[in-house]
Amino acid sequence: MGGETRRYIDPTERRSRLALRHRLTPDTRAASPEEVAGSLVALHGTDPATVYLAVGARLADAAQTVARTERALYTDGTLLRMHGMRHTVFVFPADLTAVVHASTGLTIAARERATLLKDMAKAGAPDAAWLTAVEESALAALARRGQATAVELALDEPRLKEQFGYATGKSYAGTHTVSTRLLKVLGLEGKVVRGRPLGSWTSNQFRWAVAPGHPQLAVPEAQSTLLGRWLACCGPATEADLKWWTGWKVTDVRRALAAIGAREVTVDEGPAYVTADDAGPVAAPAEPWAALLPALDPTAMGWRQRDWYLAPDLRAPLFDYSGNVGPTVWWNGRVVGAWAQRPDGDLTWRALVPGGVGREAETAIDAEVTRLRTWLGPARVTPRMRTPAERELSG
Template sequence: MVATYIEASDGDWADVRAERMRRQRLVGEPFATPPDVVDLLGAVQAQEYVDAGWALAQRSAGEVTAADVGALVGSGELLRTHVLRPTWHFVRPADARWMLELTGPRVIRTMGSAWRATGLDDPAELTNVLDAVADALADGDHLTRKDLAERLEQRGVDTAKRISFITLRAELERVVISGAPQGKQQTFAAFDDRVPASAPLDHDEAVARLAGRYLLGHGPATPHDLSWWGGITVGDARRGFEACGAASFEREGLTYWGVGGFDSQARSTSGGDGLGSHLLPPYDEYLISYKNRQVVDASEDFVREPMEGIFFWGLATDDGRVVGGWKWPRPKRKADPVVLTLTMLVPTPADLRERFAHQADRFSRYLGQPVELTLEEPA
């Protein structure tokens, strides 16, 4: 599945932006800790590991660092695995099992060509491989992908050019999940060692739970948004909204759903910078968790055309609307500063530059490295 960015339509989206940012705690009172962020949002996309930690830090109280997030993954308070869609997410241990039971089979079906290309479509071969993976981790070890591949080879499993698909399938089949990092290397551990046992949910109950969690942390949203985010059908998403007690309202020809007292008739009075300015990481939940992105569109104010692929960069938002993109190539040495290049699509007055400089300073504290901000203004 590919989320689409659509052209803006006339309409007042200020109240929807404000409510989403409030629910995600990008404004207002922050979450107490990063695990609290993941608890309420249900899952947080973590394709880029360090950047995903920055998403948690921005929503948490205090000065959360990348090292803090790594410690939480190490202790198992946060888990990182393929769930919802064929990409990594942070999830809480209590949610990993039922979410994978719900979404894993659908992800497996959508990746049929990958399994055929790697021989993992053959039931006997798949059973042999998964049994070998379970055996390799049976003593409680946390292994890097390289170390796991070596143990599988010792057990007669060919890992050449397919170890990443083996670990992915093992995650989806609930055989492995993230272990404690070894330096900068991520590891795999036995699923049952890190995830508590729980009674299975039937399909409808799991869909209703997923829908309710999604709206609590992301609403208001449409069934198509939940279908994209959660890897379920649009019909299931709609039934999930109904089952969790959500209320619907119409906006610009679409049906949105919300929970917890959102007033669809209210209008934001926040003003031009009432929702603040943020440097959101690539794949941040504020953007990636919705198939329809018109709520955050600021193209009517763009002075330059967006660069190709900008919506896969880190995104700069002001008052909840996308006004630029940013990148930060990893420095080769720890002592070298991070050069953060912010490319603006709109004019940047002094007060807006100051707010983004403040965000860059906060990012520096998160990384534990100096950050040099370069701001590229539109011509």
């Protein structure tokens, strides 16, 4: 990773890499949702609608977005929704589930189970043996049913309905149901996955299913594989970017970088890394491009240090208080505005950069609005994480 002269990769080239590798130009759009997910490593899945909107923005035949994404998720099983980096729900290509589970999920799962048992003990709830019995019974019921909601599972295993208090005396004190916490732990442990939602593709209510089997990988091997996949689509990235995206310790990041023979380069923020065969220059896209990306889109959220594509002045209107990005308008690799859907279904956008974006950009962005409006049809999409710009535009 060192020794040779580091090549400087300027913001213009970084934006070119982003455009081409994230399939945001018309001539790089994907043929399938699986190709989209593979190009991005993971689709942010905390908000179910984000998965479809992120795919639709990058799919050559956007009219097939919903049908093909649902098929990949719930019929073919080529995409899987599960917890991953930073304790967040993502949709991954099926061939990455073992990698994500070993590289990230196991550590989070152990911590989450310990926290659950600690909270139960503080509340005077039953012990670990009781929880294990409930877990085994719930998994057996889920296997019999195929897919089920937590409410349906509680019909077979009533102990799932039991409640216990947490954070007594704190401002955030409350009550947890065993099913809510236990199913989350089982998801992190790779024992269950989110299944088909109740209602439409925008629904936040999911069924659960027993997770498909996958090989057990060594943690260092899995971390190296995941980091290599991500750097291939998002490099160059700084150590801060890598640590933030993975949620790993810096020692894990550095070990994985060494294992894949990552090349060290320089960006405006300082030292950064690309894969071993990716240090050469990348040409700019053939044509200017525009995109409407959804809240929590993996491109907008991909790096911790974002000044090269998102001006600091735009953060206040485009992010919520927890750091979640809202719907963004892009022009040639930069975030230039926000978009939203009004209650009547109409789509609207606004430039947020000083002086506007110019006639060419406005025309291209309007074309993307029309493209999105066409495949959305009558669907109504409100982000789970509301931002100031999105709230104002949606009316």
